[in-house]
Each structure stands twice: as structure tokens, then as C-alpha cells.
Amino acid sequence: MAKQTTRREVLKGGAALGGLAAFGVPEWAFPALAQDEELVEFTDLPEEIVLERTPDRRIIDVRHIDGPITPADQWFTTQHYGHPDIDVGTYRLRVSGMVDRPLALSLTDLRNFPSRELVFGFECSGNRGPLNGLSSNGRWTGVPLRTVLQGAGLQDRAREIVFLGADRGEEEVVFRGRTYNVDQQYGRSLPRDIALSDEPLLAYALNGEPLTAHQGRPLRLLVPGWYGAPNVKFLSEINVQEDPYLGKYQARWYRTLKGEVINGELKWVETAITKMRLKSYIARVTKVGDHHRVFGVIMHDGTPIESVEVRVDDGPWEAATLDPTMTEKYSWKFFTWDWHGATPGEHTVTSRAVDANGYRQPTAEELEVKQTFLEQNNQHPRTLIIT
Ligand SMILES: Nc1nc2c(c(=O)[nH]1)N[C@H]1C(S)=C(S)[C@@H](COP(=O)(O)O)O[C@H]1N2
Ligand SMILES: [Mo]
Numbered sequence: 001m002a003k004q005t006t007r008r009e010v011l012k013g014g015a016a017l018g019g020l021a022a023f024g025v026p027e028w029a030f031p032a033l034a035q036d037e038e039l040v041e042f043t044d045l046p047e048e049i050v051l052e053r054t055p056d057r058r059i060i061d062v063r064h065i066d067g068p069i070t071p072a073d074q075w076f077t078t079q080h081y082g083h084p085d086i087d088v089g090t091y092r093l094r095v096s097g098m099v100d101r102p103l104a105l106s107l108t109d110l111r112n113f114p115s116r117e118l119v120f121g122f123e124c125s126g127n128r129g130p131l132n133g134l135s136s137n138g139r140w141t142g143v144p145l146r147t148v149l150q151g152a153g154l155q156d157r158a159r160e161i162v163f164l165g166a167d168r169g170e171e172e173v174v175f176r177g178r179t180y181n182v183d184q185q186y187g188r189s190l191p192r193d194i195a196l197s198d199e200p201l202l203a204y205a206l207n208g209e210p211l212t213a214h215q216g217r218p219l220r221l222l223v224p225g226w227y228g229a230p231n232v233k234f235l236s237e238i239n240v241q242e243d244p245y246l247g248k249y250q251a252r253w254y255r256t257l258k259g260e261v262i263n264g265e266l267k268w269v270e271t272a273i274t275k276m277r278l279k280s281y282i283a284r285v286t287k288v289g290d291h292h293r294v295f296g297v298i299m300h301d302g303t304p305i306e307s308v309e310v311r312v313d314d315g316p317w318e319a320a321t322l323d324p325t326m327t328e329k330y331s332w333k334f335f336t337w338d339w340h341g342a343t344p345g346e347h348t349v350t351s352r353a354v355d356a357n358g359y360r361q362p363t364a365e366e367l368e369v370k371q372t373f374l375e376q377n378n379q380h381p382r383t384l385i386i387t
Contacts, residue, residue, distance in 0.1 A: 038287045039063065043346070043383045044130045056082055056214070059133035062283040062297065068326055068334065069119075070136035072206050077214040078124060078134065080186060080249070081167035084234050088218045093148075093202075097162075097240035100153030107218050110204060113143040118201050118224060121332035123299050125227040125254060125273045126373065129380035132281045135299055137332040140222055142203035146196050154192065154240060161195040162245045163188050163221050166236040171248050185237075188230045189245035190223065199224045202235065224330040225301035227273050227375075229254045258370040275301040278361050279377035280308055280335070280353040285384055292339040292386070294320070296351050299377075302329045304356040310337040313348050320351065342386045350381040 033039065042063075053059065058077045060070070070076075088107060095103040121137030149161065165186035173180045190200065201222045204211060211217045216233025223230045229249065245251075254273035259266050282296045294310050309317040320337035335351070354360045367378040 033286060034288070036289055037293075040285045040287060040292065040384050040386070042130065042285075043385060044381075058214070059131065060136060062132055062135075062281070065283055065295075065297065068137060068323075068331065069139055069207060070121075072138070072209060072212060072215065075136040075138060075206070075215065076124070076134045078228075079167065079233060081165075081169040083213040084166040084168070086166055086218060086234060086236075091218055091236075093219060093235060093238070095148060095152040095238045095240070098155040098158040098242065099149075099240050100155065101151070103148070103152050105148070107204065110143050110148075110202065110219065113147050115141055116144055116201060117141050118203070118222065118330065119328035120222055120224050120330040121299065122226070122228050122231065123276065123279075125229055125375055127299075128373065128376035129281060129378075130382065132283075132297075132380075134228070135297070135332065138206045139208070140201060140203040141205040141208070142201040142219075142222070144198070145200040145202055145221065146198065148202060148238070149195060149240075152240070154196070157242050158240045159192050160241050160243060160245055161190050161192060162237075162239040162241060162247075163190070163232040163235055164237040164239065165216075165232050165234040167234050173248075184247060186232065186234075186249055187245065187247040188221075188232050188250050190230070194223075225275050227254075227276050229273050254374065255372060256370060256375050257372045260369075273374060277301075277375050277377040278303070278353055278355050278359055280351040280361055281380055282310075282349055282351050282382050285339075285349065285382075288338075290340075292342050294337040294339055294349055294351075296320070296335050296337075298322075298333040298335065298353050300333070300353070300355060303359075305333055306354045306356050306358075308335045308351060308353040310339075310349060310351050312339065312342070317352070344386050346383060346385050348381045348383050350379050352379045 056079065060074060060076050091107055092104040093110065118140045120140055123135035127134035168183055168185045170181055171184045173182055202219055203222050204219050206215050211220065219235045220233040221231055221235055256271050258269060260269045276299055278300045280296055280298045282294055284295050286293050298305060298308060305322060308320045308322060310320045311317045318337060320335040323334040326333050352361045362378050364378040
């Protein structure tokens with residue numbers, strides 16, 4: 001049932017949203033809507049939202065985003081092999097392979113390098129509507145990856161920098177009808193030029209506090225502007241090699257299959273999950289005094305946002321306002337649009353963003369040429385009832 005709820009009811013309803021309190025999410029996690037603001041419920045959400053929450057997986061409820069920086073205990077989180085047990089005192093980051101000086105760095109060594117702050121919001125490449133809850137934004141602190149790689153001295157033939165987590169599991173490798181069961185670590189790689197660029201960070205803190213197990217204690221890689229998968233948590237080894245790295249989570253699990261017209265012919269192309277594809281989503285609609293307010297979020301690869309627009313039903317696209325305070329390149333971005341004269345009844349509200357390269361967030365129809373569900377950045381029409 002769609003209905004308007006008061007702030008009090010939202011707070012009460014919070015407990016029903018999959019029993020958040022049971023998962024250690026405190027009541028105050030729900031933000032203050034202004035006293036005169038009432039949440040309008042979406043009808044495209046399942047009546048009882050089950051926010052998947054297990055000890056090592058958490059999805060945010062985007063209707064309750066209440067500030068640019070997601071608190072660490074609310075950050076969305078997921079991983080494939082659970083949380084490895086790491087003794088931070090004896091922890092060493094090993095750098096090996098085609099380097100002049102193999103390294104074994106303690107957390108203290110890493111903290112003694114000049115540090116850098118990075119505001120970076122990312123989403124899991126599997127994040128999609130209507131919930132879009134696998135997205136968050138944080139202020140990270142760490143050491144530029146380049147500092148460590150230059151300390152080790154990359155040899156001339158080195159082409160591929162491989163990042164391995166301390167988390168591991170048995171995986172099946174299928175080869176010509178035969179299956180091999182092998183032990184693997186979570187691993188991802190970056191090409192040499194990207195690894196040596198100014199931006200990737202080896203982060204040991206989120207929002208000023210040491211990383212918790214959820215965020216990859218004690219150290220994780222962050223590749224600004226990219227999806228979640230390359231941001232290797234529990235980072236324990238960096239191996240430098242010449243050959244491409246073809247581990248499961250690099251070469252198989254995170255793939256997009258889509259049709260692309262090349263030389264006038266539709267070709268089926270498989271690509272790796274790298275930069276985030278521009279997406280906007282409407283996170284909540286509220287009634288404020290005599291009108292309604294649409295609030296939304298943009299996830300992007302750092303390319304400046306040219307515009308974001310909202311439309312009601314099949315009406316004209318109207319310019320929404322980007323939050324002018326969110327100037328950090330890799331932050332997620334907020335927008336609002338004031339909706340005057342909403343008529344009672346069921347409506348659809350949709351947003352779309354355009355970036356400075358002229359890339360426009362696609363419609364669901366335009367994205368149909370994509371077969372696999374990752375990188376689902378289409379415009380998502382939300383439905384609601386105005387009373
Ligand atoms: N070591 C390790 N790192 C990992 C993963 C993992 O399974 N193991 N999962 C990746 C994926 S798919 C995502 S979306 C992000 C999630 O990061 P978060 O839990 O901090 O939100 O971590 C990435 N880094
Ligand atoms: Mo992910």
C-alpha cells in the first residue's frame with residue numbers, strides 16, 4: 001500500500017525494514033527528515049523491503065541517506081570469501097615479482113609514508129534499481145600506490161600489477177570439459193600505466209578511523225572512479241609480472257557482454273569491469289509544505305557532471321540542481337528537484353544525468369543490447385502515489 005508517512009512512522013517502520021536493529025544498525029542511523037517533511041513511499045519497491053544483511057553483507061536504504069559521507073558502520077559491504085583473520089601487528093604487505101627491491105611493509109611503515117586523502121564513492125558493479133543499495137561514499141586516507149611501487153622499483157618488462165587479498169577459497173577452473181579445483185585468493189590486476197598514475201590509493205582509514213573488517217582491514221586498494229570489484233580488500237600481496245593476470249575475479253566473474261556496432265556490424269563484445277558508467281537514481285521523494293521534493297544520487301567515474309534532469313510521467317525533462325558543495329572529483333553527487341503542482345494519483349518520476357563528455361545515462365531500452373546484469377546504469381522510472 002502506498003501512503004504518505006510521517007517522520008515518526010518512518011522511524012517506527014525502520015525496524016520493519018528487514019529488522020535492522022537485529023543486525024546492529026542503531027535507530028539513530030535513520031536521518032532526520034525536517035519536521036515539515038513527509039516521505040512519499042515508492043510503489044516500485046516490494047512492500048516489505050528485505051535489505052540483505054548478514055554479518056558480512058550490508059545494503060544501504062537509499063531513502064535514508066542523510067549526508068555526503070556514509071558513516072563506516074553503514075557503508076554497503078560485500079565480499080566473496082568472508083573476512084580473513086589478519087593480525088594487524090604482524091601484518092606485512094609483500095611486493096614481489098619483477099621489482100628491483102622486494103618489500104615487506106608493516107602498517108607502521110605504510111603510515112610513515114606521506115599520506116593522502118581521497119573522497120571516493122563507488123558502487124558494486126551489480127548494483128541496480130529499484131534499491132541501488134550497493135553504493136556509498138567515504139573519505140579515505142592512505143598511501144599513493146605509486147609511492148610503494150616506486151620504492152620497489154618496477155623492472156622494464158613489468159606490465160601487469162596484481163593485487164591479492166588475504167581472503168581465499170576453492171574455485172573450479174573449467175578447461176575443455178575438465179574441472180580443476182584450486183585454492184585461489186581474491187585477485188585483481190591493473191595495467192602498469194594505471195598503477196603508476198597519480199590516483200590509485202592504498203587506504204588504511206575510512207572517515208578518519210582504521211578500516212574495519214568490512215572495509216578490508218588493514219589495507220585496501222582504491223581505484224578512483226572504478227566500480228567496487230577492483231578495490232581489493234585485505235590486501236596482502238602485490239605481484240608484478242609481464243603476463244596478464246587471468247584469475248577468476250579478473251577474467252571471468254566480472255564481465256559485461258554487450259552488442260556493439262563495429263565496422264557497421266553488430267558484434268558481441270566482452271569487457272572487463274573498470275570505470276563506473278554514469279548513473280543517477282532517485283533516492284527519495286518528500287512532501288515539503290506546499291510542494292514535493294525529489295532527491296537523488298549520481299555515481300560516476302569522475303568526469304564532471306554536465307546536467308541532471310527529472311521528469312514526471314511523460315512530461316518534459318526539467319533541470320534538477322546539483323548540490324554545489326560536492327566538489328570532490330570522485331565523490332558521489334546529490335541533486336534535488338522541486339516538484340510543484342503534483343496532482344493526486346499515481347505518477348512516475350525518472351532522472352537522467354549527462355557528463356561533460358556528452359555521455360547520457362541510457363534508457364532501459366537503449367541498454368537492452370547489454371546481456372549480463374553488471375553495469376546496469378539505465379534510467380530507473382520510480383512510481384509513487386500522490387494523495
Ligand atoms: N579481498 C577482496 N576484495 C574485494 C572483494 C572480495 O571479495 N575480496 N569484493 C570486491 C567487490 S565485488 C566489491 S563491490 C567491493 C565492496 O567493498 P566494500 O565492502 O567496502 O563496500 O570490494 C571488492 N574487493
Ligand atoms: Mo561488487
